[in-house]
Amino acid sequence: MAPDTSSSNGNASNLPSENGFLDSLSLLNSEKAVKEVIEQPLVEGIEGHLVEFSEAMRTVGKVLRRAADGKASAQAEASEWKRKYELEREKNLQLENKVLSPAELHNNHTEKNIENSAQHLEPMHETKEQPQKYRGKYGIYSHEVLWDKEQNSCSNVHSKLLRKASFKLHWSCKGEKNDQHKHDVVSFEKGNITTAERSSKQICLKWESPPQTVLILTKPNSISVKVICAEMIRWLKEIKLSIYVEPRVRMELLAESSYYSFVQTWKDDDGVLLLHEKVDLVVTLGGDGTVLWAASLFKGPVPPIVPFSLGSLGFMTPFHSEQYRECLKSILQGPISITLRNRLQCHVIRDAAKTEYETEEPILVLNEVTIDRGISSFLTNLECYCDNSFVTCVQGDGLILSTTSGSTAYSLAAGGSMVHPQVPGILFTPICPHSLSFRPLILPEHVTIRIQVPFNSRGHAWASFDGKDRKQLGPGDALVCSMSVWPVPTACRGDSTNDFLHSIHEGLHWNLRKTQSFDGPRES
Ligand SMILES: NC(=O)c1ccc[n+]([C@@H]2O[C@H](COP(=O)([O-])OP(=O)(O)OC[C@H]3O[C@@H](n4cnc5c(N)ncnc54)[C@H](O)[C@@H]3O)[C@@H](O)[C@H]2O)c1
Ligand SMILES: Nc1ncnc2c1ncn2[C@@H]1O[C@H](COP(=O)(O)OP(=O)(O)OP(=O)(O)O)[C@@H](O)[C@H]1O
Structure with missing residues (x-):
């Protein structure tokens, strides 16, 4: 075929072999087709642009080959994930079938004939459309919360789970009757963005079956606490509840009288790890420190905590110990308003560790993790990153990452804001920063914060967790912190807002000032 020289611009579409090329191009959906085109012998006397065109086709061929390779490996990966997903699903179904339904669970409890004041139990809806036995339509069931943990746990949770009381959580806003829990906070129907659903609401806990087991945790070395604890144990026994206390407390009780031999305890750390499977309710007798202590015993899910105030301040302890009977009666009966207090999970990553993932055990804090200069007389030098973006370098006494x-604890003393406990966020509060403009920050709950001690740091830094367990951080070490999935549910006396305002008024005398007198100068 002779080249058509009528074309002045040398456009490929005007070539004599135009139709042959175009047909081939339209069929070009495989590397093979491209290869065929490339391998066509070039016509004698072909012009430069034809050579260029053939080069271009060669490049297209390479790209298509790479795309085909990529697609094949993506397909292989997808089918591997699908296989893993199917396996996981099958495993879950088998596990679900092994466990009693919540209705059966409830029957178990009633059979045990536990004396408990009026329970208004709602039957759980179990239909064919709702195969997940623990999924609540209008809230979350306790089993659902525990279910995730079970997947990670090597312990035999299922058999133990059956002994636990089940409950259901409801979300509500003042003035709003609809307590349906929705995960969609933002809607963007028809292109309009609205935030109709609040991410954080007042939460209400309703028992689905009566609580049976109470763990009492007490502040050590306090006579008043010992007296109330002994009295409470006797009363709880009268209303047929099982009681757990710490080994120290059991020994103290038995030293008083052998009557207390029915009180249960645990032997070692493994016993502590299993507590959440046995305990329906935790009662604390002490100050905020005792609530922190209670939270620290639970490395995963935490049962609802009823904190009685037997300390000096008590931001997290709204209940009066003198009225423990009325208060516990109403809590055992439910429903209870609760504050879901977020915890931070902290990992110390050592420079010596070979990989990012070779970390020490995560530590959960209810108040804060503090990184300070400890006994060092040098300024701390801490590089801070938020989701890998550089935030700042802390030069001063240290930094508080607070829930x-x-x-209202250490962060407040260092100049941080007081924040309602139900607000989802992480406070980033410097301690005595040596700069004039370091204002505290509040970051969103979903971020991961990394505090790095740089290699050129003059001294070591020290991390402490809710004021305890100091760990040294050397140059190159880091602390990584994010929101934990295991909050601490504490019972409210009123509701979470009411209790929070009450605590800052009563505990801190917040903004207390004598009211200005009526008589005096006035605007004319
Ligand atoms: N300068 C300070 O204010 C400072 C210094 C160190 C530790 N702390 C706080 O102490 C906490 C440990 O408490 P502890 O009882 O085991 O030790 P602790 O016995 O030394 O008590 C510290 C004080 O902090 C109060 N507190 C604890 N948590 C609180 C909270 N969430 N809101 C308001 N006040 C709170 C306690 O009631 C107590 O009065 C740490 O988590 C830290 O927040 C504060
Ligand atoms: N069961 C416990 N075992 C060991 N330590 C505990 C226990 N309960 C509380 N603590 C510790 O005892 C300390 C004091 O406890 P708490 O804050 O409850 O009492 P307080 O200091 O008298 O109260 P306040 O802080 O309101 O004045 C805290 O550091 C806390 O961690």
């Missing part, structure tokens, strides 16, 4: 519950 909103901890906002």
Whole structure:
């Protein structure tokens, strides 16, 4: 075929072999087709642009080959994930079938004939459309919360789970009757963005079956606490509840009288790890420190905590110990308003560790993690990153990463804001920064914060967790912190807002000032 020289611009579409090329191009959906085109012998006397065109086709061929390779490996990966997913699903179904339904669970409890004041139990809806036995339509069931943990746990949770009381959580806003829990906070129907659903609401806990087991945790070395604890144990036994205390407390009780031999305890750390499977309710007798202590015993899910105030301040302890009977009666009966207090999970990553993932055990804090200069007389030098973005370098005494519950503790003393405990956020509060403009920050709950001790740091830094367990951080070491999935549910006396305002008024005398007198100068 002779080249058509009528074309002045040398456009490929005007070539004599135009139709042959175009047909081939339209069929070009495989590397093979491209290869065929490339391998066509070039016509004698072909012009430069034809050579260029053939080069271009060669490049297209390479790209298509790479795309085909990529697609094949993506397909292989997808089918591997699908296989893993199917396996996981099958495993879950088998596990679900092994466990009693919540209705059966409830029957178990009633059979045990536990004396408990009026329970208004709602039957759980179990239909064919709702195969997940623990999924609540209008809230979350306790089993659902425990279910995730079970997947990670090597312990035999299922058999133990059956002994636990089940409950259901409801979300509500003042003035709003609809307590349906929705995960969609933002809607963007028809292109309009609205935030109709609040991410954080007042939460209400309803028992689905009566609580049976109470763990009492007490502040050590306090006579008043010992007296109330002994009295409470006797009363709880009268209303047929099982009682757990710490080994130290059991020994103290038995030293008083052998009557207390029915009180249960645990032997070692493994016993502590299993507590959440046995305990329906935790009662604390002490101050905020005892609530922190209670939270620290639970490395995963935490049962609802009823904190009685037997300390000096008590931001997290709204209940009066003198009225423990009325208060516990109403809590055992439910429903209870609760504050879901977020915890931070902290990992110390050692420079010596070979990989990022070779970390020490995560530590959960209810108040805060503090990184300070400890006994070192040098300024701390801490590089801070938020989701890998550089935030700042802390040069001063240190930094507090606090939950909103901890906002009224050390962070407050270092100049941080007081934040309602139900606000989802992480407070980033410097301690005595040596700069004029370091204002505290509040970061969103979903971020991961990394505090790095740089290699050129003059001294070591020290991390402490809710004021305890100091760990040294050397140059190159880091602390990584994010929101934990295991909050601490504490019972409210009123509701979470009421209790929070009450605590800052009573505990801190917040903004207390004598009211200005009526008589005096006035605007004319
Ligand atoms: N300068 C300070 O204010 C400072 C210094 C160190 C530790 N702390 C706080 O102490 C906490 C440990 O408490 P502890 O009882 O085991 O030790 P602790 O016995 O030394 O008590 C510290 C004080 O902090 C109060 N507190 C604890 N948590 C609180 C909270 N969430 N809101 C308001 N006040 C709170 C306690 O009631 C107590 O009065 C740490 O988590 C830290 O927040 C504060
Ligand atoms: N069961 C416990 N075992 C060991 N330590 C505990 C226990 N309960 C509380 N603590 C510790 O005892 C300390 C004091 O406890 P708490 O804050 O409850 O009492 P307080 O200091 O008298 O109260 P306040 O802080 O309101 O004045 C805290 O550091 C806390 O961690």
